[in-house]
Amino acid sequence: MPGSSSRRHCSNHVAPDAFVRGAFARFVQTKHLFGVSAMHDMSAHAVGHGAPTSFIRKHVFSIDHKVIGKQYYALALVAAVVGMFLSWLMRIHLGWGSFAIPGLHLLSSSGAPGDVMTPEYYLQLMTMHGTIMVFFVLTTAPFAAFGNFFLPIQTGAEDMPFPHFNMMSFWVTFVAFMVMVAAFFVPDGPSLGGWTQYAPLSAIGAVGGPGQGWGVVFWATSIGIFCIGQLLGSLNFITTTLDMRCKGMSLMRLPISAWGWFITSVMGLTAFAVLMPACILLILDHLAGTSFFVPTGLVIGDHVLPHSGGSTLLWQHLFWFFGHPEVYIAIVPGMGIVSHVLITNMRRPMLSHRVLIYSMAALAVLSYMVYGHHMFVSGMNPVSSLAFSFPTLVITIPSTIIVLIWLGSLYGSKLRINSASLFSLGFVSMFISGGVSGFFLAQPSLDIMLHATYFVVGHFHLVMGVAAMFGIFAGTYFWFPKMTGRMMNETLGKAHFILSFIGAYCIFMPFHYLGIAGNVRRYQAFTDDYLIPLVPVHKFITVAALVTGFAQLIFIYNLIYSRFKGPHAPNDNPWQGTSLEWSTATPPPHNNFGATMPVVYHDPYQYSVEGAAADYIMQTSTEKVHSPDEEK
Amino acid sequence: MAKLFAVVIVLIAIASAVPIVMHMWPMPQDISVHGHLIDEQFADTMLEAGISFLASQILLAYFIWRFSSPAPGDKIKSFPGGAMGLVLAAFLLVGTEVLALGFFGTKAWASVYFTPPAADAVTVQAQAGQFAFYFRYPGPDGTFGPIHPDQVSEANANFFGIDATHDQDSKDDIVTAELAIPVNKEVHLLMHSKDVGHSFYVPELRVQQDFVPGLDVSVHFTATKIGRYEIVCTQLCGLGHYNMKAYLEVKSQEDYDAWIKQQAALQ
Numbered sequence: 001m002p003g004s005s006s007r008r009h010c011s012n013h014v015a016p017d018a019f020v021r022g023a024f025a026r027f028v029q030t031k032h033l034f035g036v037s038a039m040h041d042m043s044a045h046a047v048g049h050g051a052p053t054s055f056i057r058k059h060v061f062s063i064d065h066k067v068i069g070k071q072y073y074a075l076a077l078v079a080a081v082v083g084m085f086l087s088w089l090m091r092i093h094l095g096w097g098s099f100a101i102p103g104l105h106l107l108s109s110s111g112a113p114g115d116v117m118t119p120e121y122y123l124q125l126m127t128m129h130g131t132i133m134v135f136f137v138l139t140t141a142p143f144a145a146f147g148n149f150f151l152p153i154q155t156g157a158e159d160m161p162f163p164h165f166n167m168m169s170f171w172v173t174f175v176a177f178m179v180m181v182a183a184f185f186v187p188d189g190p191s192l193g194g195w196t197q198y199a200p201l202s203a204i205g206a207v208g209g210p211g212q213g214w215g216v217v218f219w220a221t222s223i224g225i226f227c228i229g230q231l232l233g234s235l236n237f238i239t240t241t242l243d244m245r246c247k248g249m250s251l252m253r254l255p256i257s258a259w260g261w262f263i264t265s266v267m268g269l270t271a272f273a274v275l276m277p278a279c280i281l282l283i284l285d286h287l288a289g290t291s292f293f294v295p296t297g298l299v300i301g302d303h304v305l306p307h308s309g310g311s312t313l314l315w316q317h318l319f320w321f322f323g324h325p326e327v328y329i330a331i332v333p334g335m336g337i338v339s340h341v342l343i344t345n346m347r348r349p350m351l352s353h354r355v356l357i358y359s360m361a362a363l364a365v366l367s368y369m370v371y372g373h374h375m376f377v378s379g380m381n382p383v384s385s386l387a388f389s390f391p392t393l394v395i396t397i398p399s400t401i402i403v404l405i406w407l408g409s410l411y412g413s414k415l416r417i418n419s420a421s422l423f424s425l426g427f428v429s430m431f432i433s434g435g436v437s438g439f440f441l442a443q444p445s446l447d448i449m450l451h452a453t454y455f456v457v458g459h460f461h462l463v464m465g466v467a468a469m470f471g472i473f474a475g476t477y478f479w480f481p482k483m484t485g486r487m488m489n490e491t492l493g494k495a496h497f498i499l500s501f502i503g504a505y506c507i508f509m510p511f512h513y514l515g516i517a518g519n520v521r522r523y524q525a526f527t528d529d530y531l532i533p534l535v536p537v538h539k540f541i542t543v544a545a546l547v548t549g550f551a552q553l554i555f556i557y558n559l560i561y562s563r564f565k566g567p568h569a570p571n572d573n574p575w576q577g578t579s580l581e582w583s584t585a586t587p588p589p590h591n592n593f594g595a596t597m598p599v600v601y602h603d604p605y606q607y608s609v610e611g612a613a614a615d616y617i618m619q620t621s622t623e624k625v626h627s628p629d630e631e632k
Numbered sequence: 633m634a635k636l637f638a639v640v641i642v643l644i645a646i647a648s649a650v651p652i653v654m655h656m657w658p659m660p661q662d663i664s665v666h667g668h669l670i671d672e673q674f675a676d677t678m679l680e681a682g683i684s685f686l687a688s689q690i691l692l693a694y695f696i697w698r699f700s701s702p703a704p705g706d707k708i709k710s711f712p713g714g715a716m717g718l719v720l721a722a723f724l725l726v727g728t729e730v731l732a733l734g735f736f737g738t739k740a741w742a743s744v745y746f747t748p749p750a751a752d753a754v755t756v757q758a759q760a761g762q763f764a765f766y767f768r769y770p771g772p773d774g775t776f777g778p779i780h781p782d783q784v785s786e787a788n789a790n791f792f793g794i795d796a797t798h799d800q801d802s803k804d805d806i807v808t809a810e811l812a813i814p815v816n817k818e819v820h821l822l823m824h825s826k827d828v829g830h831s832f833y834v835p836e837l838r839v840q841q842d843f844v845p846g847l848d849v850s851v852h853f854t855a856t857k858i859g860r861y862e863i864v865c866t867q868l869c870g871l872g873h874y875n876m877k878a879y880l881e882v883k884s885q886e887d888y889d890a891w892i893k894q895q896a897a898l899q
Contacts, residue, residue: 295846412709
């Protein structure tokens with residue numbers, strides 16, 4: 001594997017360009033192994049590649065991490081719109097099941113005859129909503145989009161060490177998205193198995209139901225390809241953080257957002273490496289006649305299935321070994337982004353930079369030990385349920401520390417209110433609300449009642465869905481000037497915030513009450529006697545979801561309008577930030593820092609230091625001030 | 633904007649707590665022997681989660697209100713006790729409380745899963761298939777005949793794949809579409825899936841357990857109130873998932889005995 005050899009010599013005192021050339025040379029050698037031609041411009045520039053001149057190399061097949069970051073952002077935006085649209089269709093159906101949605105038959109004539117959704121089509125849309133949101137929005141936007149753009153800049157690197165892998169990472173993800181969307185257009189539509197794709201429903205083929213044949217094959221192929229993209233991306237993120245830091249940038253001088261991406265990339269490298277083989281085995285069950293996930297003697301339509309010898313629980317173990325770290329892959333970059341935005345807007349560092357980093361790392365480590373809490377009633381040995389319950393309860397401690405550090409740092413700060421800081425504070429509120437419901441779900445005895453109910457749906461939508469989205473919004477409003485050179489409209493941003501904040505609570509808080517009343521999830525209609533009285537609540541949620549969804553159009557308008565017509569950023573550092581992205585030009589030049597590479601003299605967040613010339617000291621500032629917060 | 637936001641946070645926190653405090657959404661009534669352990673555990677957890685939720689949201693709102701409009705001369709203040717105080721609070725208050733809660737909660741879990749069924753428990757076999765539940769009673773001999781997957785036939789109403797001509801044990805087995813059980817008597821439910829994953833969920837009974845294809849699992853419980861309750865499927869099993877249900881009939885011992893006799897005559 002390229003770059004796997006020890007690079008201890010490359011401490012933060014070695015000029016990074018020399019190292020990049022070395023890494024790049026190794027990368028090129030590997031390319032020879034694969035029979036790909038060598039880069040023609042490998043030694044021409046310090047960064048390993050010169051600024052591209054053709055449109056295709058500049059905007060399409062770009063190896064510049066900033067362009068790749070924007071591409072990821074655009075992909076996530078498209079995916080989010082698709083995912084939100086699907087949620088509208090589902091919510092309308094749940095509130096008013098017989099309502100004809102004009103034009104729905106155009107999407108699928110068999111799935112929506114007369115524009116009214118069939119039960120199976122509801123499940124198919126639900127599967128696509130979950131899959132698209134979790135993989136193509138929550139994983140790509142906070143991690144791959146912002147991380148690609150800002151991690152190299154915040155570490156003081158000219159690019160990632162493997163720019164071609166980076167380009168490949170995006171385009172592979174793009175192909176994965178295309179394959180996923182293509183499932184809408186195969187004969188019986190996408191899979192109806194839910195984003196978790198539990199076996200054996202997912203592995204027995206078309207006899208299982210509409211979409212369980214080619215729909216699942218497309219699903220597993222798409223996710224398998226997606227994993228490759230994430231593995232390549234994680235590899236780049238890890239090496240960038242460990243090996244590409246500029247002079248003076250020790251690990252503890254990295255901004256908290258960079259730490260978020262680094263910790264996430266370590267999780268990504270191990271979690272997606274488990275999901276990919278699981279997807280391959282699932283595809284083999286479909287196409288090669290294997291039985292990894294199908295046991296002996298299953299009967300469908302009075303016919304015994306030909307499979308034998310597989311294990312149902314094997315899929316669940318493989319899936320959740322990925323699936324639980326995935327939750328933190330979605331939220332930890334958001335924590336980093338939000339902390340970074342809050343610090344800048346509070347004009348003070350967090351109470352402890354280290355404690356925040358250690359707590360995030362603890363979340364990452366624990367995330368592998370808790371995955372069984374998804375399987376308390378799965379038929380797994382009940383003793384293992386207790387074994388998985390304990391670390392799940394322990395994970396409360398680092399989460400609480402993180403929240404208390406945020407709250408404690410807010411105390412006595414000089415808080416600036418703008419769209420970015422509002423979404424960050426909204427993130428904190430959502431993370432608390434989604435977190436406390438974890439107290440219940442961590443306990444197997446309560447999971448007996450709450451498993452597979454709307455309580456779970458409310459929990460994960462708040463803590464990883466809405467919170468992560470708020471992290472994306474905070475990052476967008478905060479970094480937009482650096483990414484595009486223009487400012488977003490603050491009035492529209494604040495309107496977008498307050499509508500989203502109230503709307504999200506109106507949608508997801510009632511989910512908890514429904515769950516306590518025993519409302520089962522993944523039902524396309526509520527025909528059970530005890531569920532019928534709950535239908536008015538579903539109608540309320542549907543209305544709230546439509547209104548909140550429309551509020552997101554304000555954001556999309558603001559984003560697109562500001563991109564082309566917004567006022568130019570007044571200077572390179574509109575928020576008076578301290579980290580490296582604010583000391584370079586806007587937008588940053590091709591090699592991020594122009595002619596001279598930055599040298600770092602300070603901790604990332606030197607705000608409101610007594611005796612300093614301004615209320616902030618940039619990391620590159622040579623100003624010598626005694627700061628009590630400065631790490632020794 | 634900051635003050636509006638702070639007010640909104642407080643209003644949302646209160647509005648979220650009202651339905652819980654006012655018991656607007658109580659859990660379904662409890663008709664099981666072990667259920668009160670779960671309900672007490674739920675109430676304790678709700679108390680702790682509720683306090684954490686309200687305290688942190690209101691603190692967040694107050695800090696936003698208080699610190700968002702600093703006067704020009706204001707200096708940054710540090711939270712009393714600093715980061716270490718908060719870390720200790722997280723470990724000592726939240727950590728210990730949540731862990732203790734979880735520890736005591738194992739009692740409810742153990743009552744369902746760690747105690748073997750009583751020797752005189754009524755044994756019933758449940759089979760889940762797309763999209764119906766069927767139940768089998770062993771009859772006077774007290775044993776179930778084996779399931780032959782190749783004999784399963786919806787058309788002949790042979791849902792369990794019983795081979796009554798060859799299997800002696802199957803001859804007196806009773807197959808029904810509803811689960812009738814005697815009140816105040818332990819029931820041992822043997823769970824078998826015909827095709828894909830399903831689940832057995834009766835909210836009133838405080839029981840939820842997945843059917844695992846290829847793996848026979850079991851669960852046992854005692855119902856304490858006579859009545860008719862819904863059994864619903866909670867594991868996504870295909871297009872009819874939402875409609876997959878059966879009824880649990882809790883009967884007096886006499887009614888149950890009469891019902892079994894009547895069902896045996898229908899076989």
